[in-house]
């Protein structure tokens with residue numbers, strides 16, 4: 128019987144799922160992805176995590192619990208860094224420990240350290256270590272990784288075309304052309320696991336789309352341009368999330384196509400308290416785009432969020448009507 | 464140029480010595496107070512950790528006293544502290560202050576830039592002069608740390624009430640009034656000698672508690688409601704696992720010292736946490752284990768609300784408590800923390816420790 132590998136569909140799942148799933152499948156493992164986030168998972172997570180943790184970490188605990196009795200191995204790597212001189216977040220560095228000490232009787236954990244802070248030189252070793260849990264066949268691991276990387280770059284191409292990671296999870300991705308709704312673009316900022324998890328975000332992406340807005344995220348922006356902008360900060364941003372978000376904000380400020388910006392932040396997230404604040408200050412100082420900061424945790428009510436979204440959308444519409452009157456040529460100035 | 468800096472514990476004393484030796488004018492921020500915290504809370508992001516709020520308040524109060532240059536320390540993550548400087552810059556800019564902010568760090572390993580910044584602050588390029596002043600300031604720091612440690616150890620045993628405090632406060636006062644390191648070192652030597660003279664009743668039943676946690680919360684007595692003194696008054700001898708010494712060496716060298724003491728702490732932490740995850744989470748875990756080995760009666764973990772590294776450490780505490788058989792209390796502090804509630808929790812914990820100890824003693828007598 129093939130080994131069953133469980134992958135929690137939380138935290139960086141949305142960034143890397145095609146890579147992870149394909150890799151383990153190519154190695155011959157039976158991959159089991161935890162259920163989509165639902166109330167039960169959230170509640171289990173809350174019950175089994177220290178109170179002070181942020182919602183995404185609690186939700187991750189819930190996903191691990193969902194897999195606990197179904198698999199032989201659970202994939203919880205210690206993702207310290209994915210880019211040079213950068214980190215993800217202290218909690219990611221300590222995630223395998225948090226899980227081990229909060230949830231008893233777990234199957235074996237694949238807790239390989241993924242750390243490319245100094246260089247990507249240890250990539251091969253990292254891949255071998257992870258693959259080694261399934262097979263000792265070095266060639267097979269190499270091969271599986273190559274195929275997985277191809278799948279991953281195909282995924283990234285889709286994102287570049289304007290699809291969002293959640294769209295790619297749908298089976299009928301090509302038949303549905305209506306992801307790109309209206310012309311007006313809204314920039315949605317925040318951690319991928321907040322904005323792409325419909326349960327956590329209370330379906331924010333779809334709600335905005337229903338208002339005839341096109342939702343763009345950091346993933347939709349050109350990485351080079353984003354990095355160039357991020358490099359103008361006085362001090363290098365050492366969180367990868369932060370570099371992306373602030374780089375995107377700085378380009379979006381000058382981009383007339385973006386007609387509003389929403390920052391979805393986690394209550395108690397150390398990164399958001401810093402990045403969100405700098406983002407907000409820059410947006411308010413250097414642009415007049417409508418901006419809203421939505422902070423969510425397990426106690427946030429959907430009605431309140433809906434009201435905030437509606438107020439935000441109204442502001443965009445109002446601006447659109449009034450500013451169009453003032454500047455009829457506006458749409459031609461920046462057409463590309 | 465009038466330089467100011469944030470408060471953390473008594474670090475202003477060696478910093479004052481340093482700048483006075485260098486002949487640089489400084490503005491020492493008024494002691495952190497309720498007003499400081501209010502100013503900081505009002506202007507800082509709502510969900511940022513407490514140290515930033517208090518420090519921001521320090522700057523605002525210093526600017527009001529004429530400071531025009533702020534020195535902030537840097538760092539390169541993964542915890543928030545490394546980006547404090549940028550958040551503070553943005554806030555002060557929006558508040559309309561025109562101050563120069565110098566971040567004391569070597570950006571991306573650039574040593575030249577670091578030296579440039581240091582000589583700008585020190586107002587001299589004379590490296591010999593700078594290192595000499597630095598060396599003397601570190602002497603002040605070490606002696607001050609030693610004195611503080613003595614106070615926390617001696618207070619619960621003093622025969623005449625408040626004798627330790629009187630002496631300690633008197634010396635802090637003298638240090639504040641002195642100019643330059645030499646005078647301070649003299650005072651500190653005297654203080655240590657006089658401390659030794661204080662009459663102590665070593666036969667008292669006293670509990671021993673170790674303090675671990677986020678460095679600012681552990682060191683700064685405004686932030687932690689002077690937890691050391693509060694515990695001392697309950698008849699508890701206190702040891703803090705971190706002191707301004709660690710803070711300053713880390714700040715100057717951008718890394719921990721990797722000294723034998725540190726290796727020992729990491730080794731103790733190893734079964735639970737193997738890597739550095741930012742802040743002092745690893746030290747929190749390691750020191751807790753060490754306190755249990757040294758048969759302390761309990762450990763208190765202090766952390767600002769939402770502190771990322773300490774949350775990770777906190778999730779291991781129940782297991783450590785069980786496996787190492789040592790009671791642990793985690794206290795989370797933010798601007799809303801009330802002193803009364805805080806004290807109640809401390810008292811309840813100390814009661815628990817006392818009962819536990821009594822039971823153990825009677826058990827050993829029985830057997």
Ligand code: SF4
Pocket residue numbers: 181182183184215216217218219318393395396397398399771
């Ligand atoms: S980045 Fe923020 S939300 Fe994500 S794990 Fe860290 S603290 Fe939590």
Ligand code: SF4
Pocket residue numbers: 397512513514542543544677678679742743767769770771772773
């Ligand atoms: S260690 Fe904790 S309190 Fe200190 S800066 Fe980092 S997150 Fe904030």
